[in-house]
Amino acid sequence: MSSDKKLTPISDLGEFGLIDRMTKGIKLKNKSSVKGVGDDAAVVNHNGYQTVITTDMLTEGIHFDLSYSPLKHLGYKAVVVNLSDILAMNAKPTQIVVSIAVSARTSVESLDELYAGIYEACNFYKVDLVGGDTTSSRSGLVISITAIGKAKPEDLIYRSGAKENDLICVTGDLGAAYMGLQLLIREKEVYKVNPNSQPDLSGFEHILERQLKPECPISIIDKLEKMNVRPTAMIDISDGLSSEVLHICQASEVGCVVHEDKLPIDESTIKFGNQIGVHSSIAALNGGEDYELLFTVPLSDFDTIKRYPEIKVIGHITKEDKGCSLVTGDGTYLPLDAQGFDHGANE
Numbered sequence: 001m002s003s004d005k006k007l008t009p010i011s012d013l014g015e016f017g018l019i020d021r022m023t024k025g026i027k028l029k030n031k032s033s034v035k036g037v038g039d040d041a042a043v044v045n046h047n048g049y050q051t052v053i054t055t056d057m058l059t060e061g062i063h064f065d066l067s068y069s070p071l072k073h074l075g076y077k078a079v080v081v082n083l084s085d086i087l088a089m090n091a092k093p094t095q096i097v098v099s100i101a102v103s104a105r106t107s108v109e110s111l112d113e114l115y116a117g118i119y120e121a122c123n124f125y126k127v128d129l130v131g132g133d134t135t136s137s138r139s140g141l142v143i144s145i146t147a148i149g150k151a152k153p154e155d156l157i158y159r160s161g162a163k164e165n166d167l168i169c170v171t172g173d174l175g176a177a178y179m180g181l182q183l184l185i186r187e188k189e190v191y192k193v194n195p196n197s198q199p200d201l202s203g204f205e206h207i208l209e210r211q212l213k214p215e216c217p218i219s220i221i222d223k224l225e226k227m228n229v230r231p232t233a234m235i236d237i238s239d240g241l242s243s244e245v246l247h248i249c250q251a252s253e254v255g256c257v258v259h260e261d262k263l264p265i266d267e268s269t270i271k272f273g274n275q276i277g278v279h280s281s282i283a284a285l286n287g288g289e290d291y292e293l294l295f296t297v298p299l300s301d302f303d304t305i306k307r308y309p310e311i312k313v314i315g316h317i318t319k320e321d322k323g324c325s326l327v328t329g330d331g332t333y334l335p336l337d338a339q340g341f342d343h344g345a346n347e
């Protein structure tokens with residue numbers, strides 16, 4: 001948004017005017033969306049399917065920094081982080097409800113940008129925006145999204161089903177979003193010192209995109225079904241791989257072995273990590289915000305899984321009394337913990 005345009009204060013529209021403006025173009029895409037925006041509540045009919053519900057709130061200054069997060073990307077990301085949790089249940093996302101709290105310095109035009117991103121994600125992932133709320137905030141922008149999804153009762157996958165000898169699989173690549181954030185923070189510091197400096201972001205488009213406009217692997221849900229592979233446990237990777245593997249192990253009462261050299265890490269993640277002195281494995285294990293899926297499958301599915309390059313096998317499930325271990329590149333076993341491991345100390 002160019003700064004020479006006059007911006008409209010939200011008070012010019014009022015709450016109902018604002019809601020009209022933000023929701024006027026909605027065309028419902030899903031049969032299950034019986035009633036969308038415009039009444040006291042939305043109506044969703046999942047006809048024999050079970051309904052999956054999740055919510056996530058993003059707060060300015062805690063989860064995002066508007067000095068480097070474009071509002072359109074932020075809107076997109078706020079939807080994706082919720083859909084990722086629906087996928088993690090092996091369910092299909094169908095609707096979202098969007099609530100925002102805005103401060104007096106938020107303009108109508110900036111909300112247009114935010115909603116443009118929200119609608120872009122709704123179109124890409126084929127979900128309907130069916131309701132929400134707007135209110136004021138004294139501290140900054142808050143975006144709270146609730147996502148609704150559906151699944152046949154027998155298709156739902158919980159964290160608790162992993163069994164000894166199952167393979168641990170992940171989609172996509174890990175650690176890039178963390179490195180993207182470090183790059184944005186670095187460039188913000190450079191800009192503070194010299195506002196005329198041009199940010200040096202070339203070669204790092206991947207890590208920036210993974211931080212600012214992440215995607216969640218929605219096609220994997222259909223692919224697993226087509227492959228006839230039913231994961232025994234599943235979770236999305238929002239807080240770093242270690243923490244998510246531990247959640248599965250705890251819920252399933254099992255142990256695990258994860259191999260550091262099998263972690264899928266993009267070259268640009270490694271390259272930027274080298275620049276700032278952070279090992280890319282640490283970013284993958286403890287960075288977070290990857291929004292990929294982590295799941296376990298029976299060993300008998302290995303021949304099927306290996307034909308899909310977007311799915312990587314990174315380890316296996318053991319008996320609970322073996323604990324949870326990470327095997328480093330040189331074959332050292334370290335305890336896997338959510339706080340992270342000190343890579344340098346073991347080299």
Ligand SMILES: [Mg+2]
Pocket residue numbers: 084085088235236238
């Ligand atoms: Mg989750």
